[in-house]
Amino acid sequence: MLTFRFKTALLIDDNDVDAMIHSRLVKNSCFAEEIIIKYSAIEALDYLSKRLFASQAFPEIIFLDVNMPLMNGFDFLTELDKFPASVWKETKIIMLSSTIHKEEIAKIHSNPKVYTFICKPLTALGLMKLM
Template identity: 40%
Template sequence: MEENYTKPPFKKILVIDDNATDRYIAKRMAEKYHFAEEIVLHESAVEALEYIISLEATPHLLPQFIFLDINMPGMNGYEFLDEYSKLSETIKINCIIMMITTSLHPNDLERAESNPLVIRFLNKPIDKEKLIMIQEEFPLTNREN
């Protein structure tokens, strides 16, 4: 993934994180390395859930990836997953969830990895290496959509 890469491999990603700095870093890295055409940021899991639900009738507008923080005020990442699991299959088959955290607690890793909705558990911050790994592991591209 080079900086002069012309067409981002993904159409849209959603970053759900209450920390403004972490949201900024995720957005900046995705922009810098042309990871997605559109980067949607939400600091609240509740707002993000509402956003996702609002796109159910237009699944092609759903984010291909959701980067979900664990520890957030209000609804945390695990509570988000509980609510997300109740959504339609139309939504769930179109979005890949990756949990992001600064937590080094083994229980967080175990809990995230045991949830079938969570495809990966990543430590913050999102960086070039993580974006390359995702692109290589999930070869969905704009050219296919």
């Protein structure tokens, strides 16, 4: 019997190859039983709105790409404030980016909603550190 760390993970990434690789890694490492993939922050917010409307729990963990078109990861975090804190405050948000800019990394670490930052690509070692 497989034991999963989390029931549901939400992966938000505009790059379909990264999303596919990361979702397989999360599933194969037994990190999350169910992986929901959304290819934009807007699509993810719509998904979360529907869950809220249906009184369904938010994912326990969100892997959030920083750099996406139309709405980036920081904009997503701002929009998350429009949801009642009671529904997302237990959700761990992991920001993913290939950035090497110290200012952006500092901005990620200074955001109180962000649990941690992982430099892309997500790896098995990165997931083990989260556990």
